[in-house]
Amino acid sequence: MNAALLQRLRQSLAQREGSSLRRKLAARASADTRVNLADNDYLGLSRDPAVVAAGVAALHEWGASSSASPLVTGYTEIHQKLEQTLAAWQGYAHGLVMNTGFSANSAVLGGLPKKGDLILADRLVHASMLDGIMASGARLRRFAHNDLDALELMLHEEPALDGVIFVVTESVYSMDGDSPDLKRLASLRKRFGFCWVLDEAHATGWFGSTGSGLQEAQGAFAAADIVVGTLGKGLGSQGAYVLSHAPEVRDALINFAGEFVYSTYLAPSCAAAALAAVERVKGMSAERAELHALSHAWRDGLVEAGFAVPSGDSPIIPLILGDSDVTLKYATALRAAGFMVSAIRPPTVPVRTGRIRLSLRRGLSPAVLSSFISALKGVSS
Ligand SMILES: Cc1ncc(COP(=O)(O)O)c(C=O)c1O
Numbered sequence: 001m002n003a004a005l006l007q008r009l010r011q012s013l014a015q016r017e018g019s020s021l022r023r024k025l026a027a028r029a030s031a032d033t034r035v036n037l038a039d040n041d042y043l044g045l046s047r048d049p050a051v052v053a054a055g056v057a058a059l060h061e062w063g064a065s066s067s068a069s070p071l072v073t074g075y076t077e078i079h080q081k082l083e084q085t086l087a088a089w090q091g092y093a094h095g096l097v098m099n100t101g102f103s104a105n106s107a108v109l110g111g112l113p114k115k116g117d118l119i120l121a122d123r124l125v126h127a128s129m130l131d132g133i134m135a136s137g138a139r140l141r142r143f144a145h146n147d148l149d150a151l152e153l154m155l156h157e158e159p160a161l162d163g164v165i166f167v168v169t170e171s172v173y174s175m176d177g178d179s180p181d182l183k184r185l186a187s188l189r190k191r192f193g194f195c196w197v198l199d200e201a202h203a204t205g206w207f208g209s210t211g212s213g214l215q216e217a218q219g220a221f222a223a224a225d226i227v228v229g230t231l232g233k234g235l236g237s238q239g240a241y242v243l244s245h246a247p248e249v250r251d252a253l254i255n256f257a258g259e260f261v262y263s264t265y266l267a268p269s270c271a272a273a274a275l276a277a278v279e280r281v282k283g284m285s286a287e288r289a290e291l292h293a294l295s296h297a298w299r300d301g302l303v304e305a306g307f308a309v310p311s312g313d314s315p316i317i318p319l320i321l322g323d324s325d326v327t328l329k330y331a332t333a334l335r336a337a338g339f340m341v342s343a344i345r346p347p348t349v350p351v352r353t354g355r356i357r358l359s360l361r362r363g364l365s366p367a368v369l370s371s372f373i374s375a376l377k378g379v380s381s
Contacts, residue, residue, distance in 0.1 A: 020324035021345050034335070035368055037358050038342040042291070042315040043205050043284060044362040045236025051276045055237070058272030066265040071254070074265030082271045083241060085278055086229070090200075090212045091222025092243035094250040098259065099266050101201050101230035101240040106132040107257035108197060108228060108242055109168065112249070113138035116163035120154055122146065122180070124173050126199060127348075133168070145173075146180045148188065155192045165194040171214035172202035175349050175357055177316030179203075182215055186223035198224035204281075205234025206315050211281035211288060225249075234315075235281065237274040239266040287362060291315070294360055298369055305373045306380075317358040319376075327354030330379050337375035 016022040045051050058078060066074035079097045087095035098104035109132025113119055117138040121129065124145045133140050143150040151167065158165065167189070172179050182198075189196045200213040208216030213229070215221050226249055231239040244250060253260050292313040299317060302309045309317050321327045324345040331343035334356065345354045 034340045036340045040233035054276035055269045055273035058269040062268035070265040078271045098240045102128040103259035104240040107259040110135035119166045121168040170199040177314040182218040182220040186220045196224045231274040235277040238270040319356040333379040
């Protein structure tokens with residue numbers, strides 16, 4: 001290996017190590033019995049018998065791989081059925097399955113905005129959206145997190161533009177579990193005529209009377225121009241999708257998005273599992289009510305125990321601990337006490353806001369909450 005390159009890599013890794021920010025992979029055993037408070041399988045669908053059976057049946061019918069990029073032979077009848085089902089469920093005319101949420105965001109935001117356009121993005125949008133934005137050549141302004149007054153001010157400040165204005169938000173923020181007011185965003189969109197790109201990754205399955213997301217729950221059904229969602233979180237599978245009212249968005253991705261064109265397509269078994277998951281999710285309104293109650297109970301319990309967490313009913317609770325070494329200390333102790341947790345540190349989150357990102361799931365009993373709080377108190381004492 002080239003010596004200068006090795007030296008550079010060692011230096012940057014040592015820098016991360018020195019500030020408790022070096023990331024390390026830990027292989028999870030299938031027999032790990034710790035309570036999982038880290039992954040995004042909020043409704044437990046990755047192990048749902050109907051979802052698993054659909055995936056297995058597709059493995060037998062189609063084999064283990066799509067074996068090609070979508071424009072060659074990778075796009076199958078299952079992918080087509082899935083995109084149509086997702087679009088109809090969430091109120092859109094057009095859908096396109098993508099390999100990952102990351103590539104869906106980078107394709108949409110790297111491909112649709114151009115030089116001369118303006119992107120107004122929430123300060124905390126996901127890295128995949130920023131990757132796309134940076135590649136697009138459009139001008140970026142970021143507004144304070146969930147601060148729609150600040151967004152409105154920016155919209156007033158901007159002189160008439162030849163280009164397009166894009167507004168980029170999530171519906172449930174991945175590291176904070178909070179949300180903007182989607183109805184207000186919808187009305188701003190009407191007034192100012194921008195193109196609204198909404199990432200519903202963490203809301204799908206959890207919010208809405210049929211589980212289609214926060215737009216449904218907040219009475220802003222299908223209000224965004226473009227929705228990006230993933231199949232790998234609440235839907236318990238893998239992959240992602242882009243929905244739009246205009247057919248040109250889907251067509252542009254098929255024609256111009258390298259992430260779509262030049263990559264082996266999502267395995268049919270993943271698409272089939274996701275399709276089964278959508279059908280399961282639609283009928284899970286009782287489970288959703290229980291999950292929202294669980295979210296309130298965990299937040300209340302943590303606050304009572306002296307830990308400041310925001311109120312809300314999303315699946316994600318940020319337990320903000322500050323410096324990275326403190327965050328790591330908590331994570332190590334919680335893991336030893338039988339909880340699978342992740343220590344989230346910069347650059348994933350802003351400096352000095354290191355946190356344990358708790359993600360809730362079906363089946364967490366009140367006893368788990370009590371023992372989690374005891375373990376937390378054990379670290380802080
Ligand atoms: C808000 C948000 N969007 C997109 C993604 C990427 O989705 P995927 O895991 O399917 O690549 C994530 C994943 O963490 C996310 O949190």
